[in-house]
Amino acid sequence: MGTEYFAGLDLGGTFLKYALGTADGKILKKGKRPSRADESQADVFSVMFDAIAELQQEASKRKGDLVAIGVGSPGAIDFDKGRLIGSTPNIACWANADIRGKIADKFHLPVWADNDANIMAFAESRQGAAKGCRNVICTTLGTGIGGGIIIDGELYRGTNYAGTEIGHMMIVHDGLPCNCGGRGCFEKYASAPAMVRHYVSLLTESGKKVPKNVSTLTIFQKAAEGQSEANAAIDITLGYLGTGFASLVNIFNPELLVVGGGVADAGDDFIARIHRAIKKRAMKPVLKGFKVVRAILGNDAGFVGGIRLAAEMLHK
Amino acid sequence: MGTEYFAGLDLGGTFLKYALGTADGKILKKGKRPSRADESQADVFSVMFDAIAELQQEASKRKGDLVAIGVGSPGAIDFDKGRLIGSTPNIACWANADIRGKIADKFHLPVWADNDANIMAFAESRQGAAKGCRNVICTTLGTGIGGGIIIDGELYRGTNYAGTEIGHMMIVHDGLPCNCGGRGCFEKYASAPAMVRHYVSLLTESGKKVPKNVSTLTIFQKAAEGQSEANAAIDITLGYLGTGFASLVNIFNPELLVVGGGVADAGDDFIARIHRAIKKRAMKPVLKGFKVVRAILGNDAGFVGGIRLAAEMLHK
Numbered sequence: 001m002g003t004e005y006f007a008g009l010d011l012g013g014t015f016l017k018y019a020l021g022t023a024d025g026k027i028l029k030k031g032k033r034p035s036r037a038d039e040s041q042a043d044v045f046s047v048m049f050d051a052i053a054e055l056q057q058e059a060s061k062r063k064g065d066l067v068a069i070g071v072g073s074p075g076a077i078d079f080d081k082g083r084l085i086g087s088t089p090n091i092a093c094w095a096n097a098d099i100r101g102k103i104a105d106k107f108h109l110p111v112w113a114d115n116d117a118n119i120m121a122f123a124e125s126r127q128g129a130a131k132g133c134r135n136v137i138c139t140t141l142g143t144g145i146g147g148g149i150i151i152d153g154e155l156y157r158g159t160n161y162a163g164t165e166i167g168h169m170m171i172v173h174d175g176l177p178c179n180c181g182g183r184g185c186f187e188k189y190a191s192a193p194a195m196v197r198h199y200v201s202l203l204t205e206s207g208k209k210v211p212k213n214v215s216t217l218t219i220f221q222k223a224a225e226g227q228s229e230a231n232a233a234i235d236i237t238l239g240y241l242g243t244g245f246a247s248l249v250n251i252f253n254p255e256l257l258v259v260g261g262g263v264a265d266a267g268d269d270f271i272a273r274i275h276r277a278i279k280k281r282a283m284k285p286v287l288k289g290f291k292v293v294r295a296i297l298g299n300d301a302g303f304v305g306g307i308r309l310a311a312e313m314l315h316k
Numbered sequence: 317m318g319t320e321y322f323a324g325l326d327l328g329g330t331f332l333k334y335a336l337g338t339a340d341g342k343i344l345k346k347g348k349r350p351s352r353a354d355e356s357q358a359d360v361f362s363v364m365f366d367a368i369a370e371l372q373q374e375a376s377k378r379k380g381d382l383v384a385i386g387v388g389s390p391g392a393i394d395f396d397k398g399r400l401i402g403s404t405p406n407i408a409c410w411a412n413a414d415i416r417g418k419i420a421d422k423f424h425l426p427v428w429a430d431n432d433a434n435i436m437a438f439a440e441s442r443q444g445a446a447k448g449c450r451n452v453i454c455t456t457l458g459t460g461i462g463g464g465i466i467i468d469g470e471l472y473r474g475t476n477y478a479g480t481e482i483g484h485m486m487i488v489h490d491g492l493p494c495n496c497g498g499r500g501c502f503e504k505y506a507s508a509p510a511m512v513r514h515y516v517s518l519l520t521e522s523g524k525k526v527p528k529n530v531s532t533l534t535i536f537q538k539a540a541e542g543q544s545e546a547n548a549a550i551d552i553t554l555g556y557l558g559t560g561f562a563s564l565v566n567i568f569n570p571e572l573l574v575v576g577g578g579v580a581d582a583g584d585d586f587i588a589r590i591h592r593a594i595k596k597r598a599m600k601p602v603l604k605g606f607k608v609v610r611a612i613l614g615n616d617a618g619f620v621g622g623i624r625l626a627a628e629m630l631h632k
Contacts, residue, residue, distance in 0.1 A: 160569055
């Protein structure tokens with residue numbers, strides 16, 4: 001038997017990203033295919049099968065074997081069974097998808113599947129910004145606020161694998177209704193769409209024209225140009241980020257907060273401002289040694305996490 | 317060598333409660349002494365020494381040996397070193413107290429010390445309301461909102477032993493300032509003094525006389541008599557309890573929430589109403605199988621937890 005190789009798959013609403021790697025996460029080949037998420041579950045699986053077959057060929061070419069597969073997917077995933085629990089809003093056809101069952105049937109290989117935010121946290125913990133840390137909160141700031149929590153070096157998944165929904169911690173009692181059924185959720189006030197909402201409402205109050213297609217990028221650009229509404233929208237969002245993350249820091253006393261996702265791309269200054277917003281609100285003893293850093297694996301986090309998870313689980 | 321007995325000590329601002337028990341938490345003798353917390357650290361230790369000597373005698377009388385000591389104390393405690401980290405507001409003289417060092421020097425026995433909310437959670441998890449559960453949030457509703465979190469059957473203490481400050485999760489962004497340095501903390505809106513504040517402000521709004529020495533007991537009595545302000549104060553508090561606990565349930569996806577402390581003594585109906593307030597706000601997947609129960613060890617939780625902790629650590 002040749003060298004052991006692992007496949008990491010990262011399923012998104014638009015693309016399936018995938019890679020072949022070694023147990024220690026060295027990436028040997030990566031690819032990207034349309035995920036066909038708007039078609040049927042069988043179509044999505046056929047995209048996965050083609051990607052795995054491609055990686056298997058690559059493994060052979062390198063005189064090695066594909067020995068296990070790790071998959072990151074949106075939705076709540078029963079980690080023991082490797083399948084979706086119910087539906088996931090971004091991929092309608094993906095409800096109850098039996099990821100492990102379907103892939104294992106086809107390739108006769110061990111398969112593990114986990115929620116994509118968990119996989120991202122796992123990747124950052126194994127070879128990213130949180131390498132070597134015991135207690136970490138990993139978060140993605142984007143359309144929503146997702147999170148994965150590492151406790152004593154391991155992913156915390158919750159009793160029904162439905163845990164660590166940090167975006168749905170309620171930071172404004174009886175605030176704006178959220179799709180989750182709650183009110184005043186963290187992501188309702190501190191995600192990218194929330195920052196845009198704060199900005200639009202400040203422009204409207206000032207009687208200024210609201211441009212089309214405002215994004216957080218627009219806001220950061222306008223702020224850099226000195227526009228007061230853009231700066232105020234960022235400050236307001238930072239206030240909410242401070243409240244939400246300081247609460248998590250008071251509860252978990254982690255050594256590290258890793259921030260990824262589109263909004264984190266605003267850069268290191270924004271990360272430093274998040275840290276200051278947390279320091280202003282969190283308790284002194286939990287702040288000792290506490291750091292805030294940017295995620296470093298970016299778009300690779302999904303397949304890197306899948307590869308590392310498959311390798312760790314296989315050799316457990 | 318005879319039977320192994322363990323001492324559990326529960327230090328409070330007024331009393332030291334203590335007991336002798338077996339490894340499986342059977343209590344053989346219990347006692348209570350003024351803790352002399354308003355005197356010096358040496359005085360508090362002398363009270364502890366007297367209590368331990370009394371328990372040691374009891375062990376001998378039973379033809380056994382006191383083999384280890386577990387201590388619950390207010391404040392953040394370095395569990396590895398068995399000593400306070402900094403100060404604790406309720407016992408001024410107790411800053412940096414070297415609980416393990418002082419007691420071990422005197423009795424030449426192994427000593428473990430932990431925060432009192434952790435010890436309470438540990439006791440409920442080993443032989444109380446959370447027996448046999450993997451992921452549990454234990455909370456005390458009283459002057460503040462304290463908590464201990466059990467993950468995979470073990471206490472989660474945080475990186476600097478400063479974690480699980482659930483009372484300082486912020487549920488009202490930029491709300492009332494809290495002693496902790498934050499604003500809008502859970503305990504500022506949902507503790508016993510908060511319920512009293514809601515009640516007093518409702519009475520004042522109605523132009524009614526505010527009685528002296530209002531307690532949550534008064535409020536529950538008045539509510540039972542049908543007074544609308546008392547009922548409204550309870551409803552408002554339940555709303556905040558719903559927001560705070562639903563957030564924790566969304567984050568941790570625990571199987572159980574254990575509620576103890578003075579306010580929980582309002583009875584099972586109040587516990588059921590807390591459960592409904594959580595259900596109204598939490599996400600569907602985390603609610604599957606989730607239960608809310610009353611703590612059952614009451615005032616014994618401190619020394620029972622100390623005994624169980626000492627026994628588990630000794631035989632680890």
